[in-house]
Amino acid sequence: MRVTLAVARDLLVEALQRRWILALWLAxxxxxxxxxxxxxxxxxxxxxxxxxxxxxxxxxxxxxxxxAMQPVFQAVAYVIFYGGVFFGVLACADFGAELFSxxxxxxxxxxxxxxxxxxxxxxxxxxxxxxxxxxxxxxxFTVLLSVKSGVWTVRPIVxxxxxxxxxxxxxxxxxxxxLFVRSAAVAAAVGGMLLVLGIIAGYRDDLAPLFNAGxxxxxxxxxxxxxxxxxxIANAAADLASSHAVDFPRLARSLFGLEAFGLGSLxxxxxxxxxxDF
Amino acid sequence: MRGIYWLVAAGTLIGGGGWLMxxxxxxxxxxxxxxxxxxxHQRANDLERETVRRTLAPLDTAAAAKDAxxxxxxxxxxxxxxxxxxxFEAGTILRAPVGQAMLACVSAEDRAHMERSVIDPSKSWLxxxxxxxxxxxxxxxxxxxxxxxxAIDITKLAPDAVVHTYGTxxxxxxxxxxxxxxxxxxxxxxxxxxxxxxxxGLVLAALDRLDSGGSAKLAFDEREAYGxxxxxxxxxxxxxxxxxxLRERVHDVAAHAEVHVDAxxxxxxxMDVEGSDAKQVEDLGKSLGAALAVGRLEAKREGEDALVRLxxxxxxxxYGDRRLRAExxxxxxxxxxxxxxxxx
Numbered sequence: 001m002r003v004t005l006a007v008a009r010d011l012l013v014e015a016l017q018r019r020w021i022l023a024l025w026l027a028x029x030x031x032x033x034x035x036x037x038x039x040x041x042x043x044x045x046x047x048x049x050x051x052x053x054x055x056x057x058x059x060x061x062x063x064x065x066x067x068a069m070q071p072v073f074q075a076v077a078y079v080i081f082y083g084g085v086f087f088g089v090l091a092c093a094d095f096g097a098e099l100f101s102x103x104x105x106x107x108x109x110x111x112x113x114x115x116x117x118x119x120x121x122x123x124x125x126x127x128x129x130x131x132x133x134x135x136x137x138x139x140x141f142t143v144l145l146s147v148k149s150g151v152w153t154v155r156p157i158v159x160x161x162x163x164x165x166x167x168x169x170x171x172x173x174x175x176x177x178x179l180f181v182r183s184a185a186v187a188a189a190v191g192g193m194l195l196v197l198g199i200i201a202g203y204r205d206d207l208a209p210l211f212n213a214g215x216x217x218x219x220x221x222x223x224x225x226x227x228x229x230x231x232x233i234a235n236a237a238a239d240l241a242s243s244h245a246v247d248f249p250r251l252a253r254s255l256f257g258l259e260a261f262g263l264g265s266l267x268x269x270x271x272x273x274x275x276x277d278f
Numbered sequence: 279m280r281g282i283y284w285l286v287a288a289g290t291l292i293g294g295g296g297w298l299m300x301x302x303x304x305x306x307x308x309x310x311x312x313x314x315x316x317x318x319h320q321r322a323n324d325l326e327r328e329t330v331r332r333t334l335a336p337l338d339t340a341a342a343a344k345d346a347x348x349x350x351x352x353x354x355x356x357x358x359x360x361x362x363x364x365x366f367e368a369g370t371i372l373r374a375p376v377g378q379a380m381l382a383c384v385s386a387e388d389r390a391h392m393e394r395s396v397i398d399p400s401k402s403w404l405x406x407x408x409x410x411x412x413x414x415x416x417x418x419x420x421x422x423x424x425x426x427x428x429a430i431d432i433t434k435l436a437p438d439a440v441v442h443t444y445g446t447x448x449x450x451x452x453x454x455x456x457x458x459x460x461x462x463x464x465x466x467x468x469x470x471x472x473x474x475x476x477x478x479g480l481v482l483a484a485l486d487r488l489d490s491g492g493s494a495k496l497a498f499d500e501r502e503a504y505g506x507x508x509x510x511x512x513x514x515x516x517x518x519x520x521x522x523x524l525r526e527r528v529h530d531v532a533a534h535a536e537v538h539v540d541a542x543x544x545x546x547x548x549m550d551v552e553g554s555d556a557k558q559v560e561d562l563g564k565s566l567g568a569a570l571a572v573g574r575l576e577a578k579r580e581g582e583d584a585l586v587r588l589x590x591x592x593x594x595x596x597y598g599d600r601r602l603r604a605e606x607x608x609x610x611x612x613x614x615x616x617x618x619x620x621x622x
Contacts, residue, residue: 260295
C-alpha cells in the first residue's frame, strides 16, 4: 500500500507543477475574492431582507435566510458538480498518456513496483486531486455565502464530494482508455462521452418511453443500464446542498454502482496492462 | 490468458454496478418537489365558479342589453363602504380537514338548535350553507349566508321575531332587544341569502341593492373572489389580527389588505398589504419577513419538520409602490391542534 500511495504522491507533486491546476486554483480564489467584495446581504433577525451584487439591488422575496439561500446553494452545487467533473476530465486527461509514455513507463516498471500498484496509485492520486479541488472550491464558496447570509451549512461541501465520487468513476474509464490508445485526446473524449451519456442514463426511465416499445426501447435500456447515473447524482447533490429531501438508500445504490463502474473500468485497464509488453 | 482474472473482476464489478444503479433509477421524479400553490391569482376553476355565481342583472339594463354586467348576489349584499369584508366558502371549508376541526368546536346544544330550524329533516344545516360573509362598515356589522336557505325556518331560530315583507322577494325578521342580547334584524332574499345585523338599515340597504340588480361599486372586485377565504381587511382589523410585536407598526403603516386563503389541504394565506409610505411598507415587509424567519427557527428547534418545510416556502414580497405581499403556509395539523379539545 505504501508503494501505491507513493505513486499517488508523485502524481500530486507533478500535478501541482501544471498550469491547468494552477489556473483552476487561481480562478476559484479570484472568483471568491470578487464575490466577497461585490456581494452584500442584509439579514434581519434571520430573514434575508436585501441583496446587493456589484452595488445593484437584487430583487427577491423577504424570507428566512435559510430558505432564501436554498436556491443559491442548489445553483452552486450544480455549478461545482458539472463544472468540477468537466474540468477534471479536461485537466486530468493526459496523466494516463504521460504515465505510459515511452521511456517513462519502462523506467517505472524497472522499479520494484507492481503494475496494479502503478495503476491504482495513479488513480488514487487523481481522485485525491479532485477531492482537494472540490473541498477548496465548495468550501470557499460555502464559507463566503455562510458569512454573508448567516446560514452555516456543510451540505454544499458534501455535494461537491459527490462530484468527486462521480469523477472517480469516469476517470477509471479514462485511465483504462489510455492503456488501449495512449492519447490525452482520446482519454478526454472518453471522459466527455461518459459525462454526457451519464446525464442521459440518469433520465433513462423518462427517456425510454420516447423509443418505440420493443427492440429500440430494449436496446436503449440495455445500452444505458451499465452507465454511471451522473445526472441522478448531480440532482441528489443539488437537493442535498439546498436542504431538500434526499432518498439516501437510492443515492447509496447509485453511488455504489458508480464506484463499481469506476473500479470495473480500472480492472479492464489492469487486464490490458498485464497483457501489454513495453 | 494473462490477467484474465482482471477481466472477470471487471465484468463482475461493471455488471454488479449496473444492476445496483438500475435499482436506484428514478429519473426526474426523484427530483420533483411539492411546490405550494399559493392562491395568488384567479385560476380556471375560480373563474368558472365566479361566472356561475354572477346571476344578478341590473334591472334597468337587463331587458335592453343582452351583455348587461351581472353580479354575484352575495358580494352585492355586502356594504360597498365596508372596511372589512371577508367571504368564507363554508361548503368547501367544512369538508376540508380544517373545517372538520372547526365543527368540533360547535357545541352539541348549538348544533341541535341550528338543526331544528331546518324544515326538511333529511337535510343537515351544514349542507345548506354554501358561503358565509362578514362585513364591517361605519354603519355596523353584517353577516350574510348564502346557500339553499329556503329549507331554513327563521321563526324556529327566533320565535319572537316580527316578520315583514320587503321589496320584491324579501322578508325581514325583526327581533327586539332584551336583557341578554341587542336587537337583531334578519333579511331573507329569494330563499338563497340570509342577512343578519344589529343595524336594521344595513339589512334594508343590502336588500335594496339586491332588488335593484346591484351596482358597479362593491366591497371588493369580483375578480378577487378566489380561494376558500377572500376579501379585504381594514386597518383596525389588521391591527387586531397582527402579532402583538407588530401591532404598532401595522397601525402606522398599513391602510388595508386583500386576503386570499387556500384551505383545501394545507392552509395557504396570501395577504396583499397596502400602505401610504413606501419606505414604511418596506420596513414592515422586513419585520414580517423576520417574524417568519423567527417562527421557522422555533419550528426547527421544536422538530416540527412539516412546519419548517412549509415555512421555507413562506415569504414576503415587495411590489409596486407601497404594497407588499405576504405568502404564509401553515400545516392544517397545526391549525387544528388547538381545536381538537373541542371534540372531547
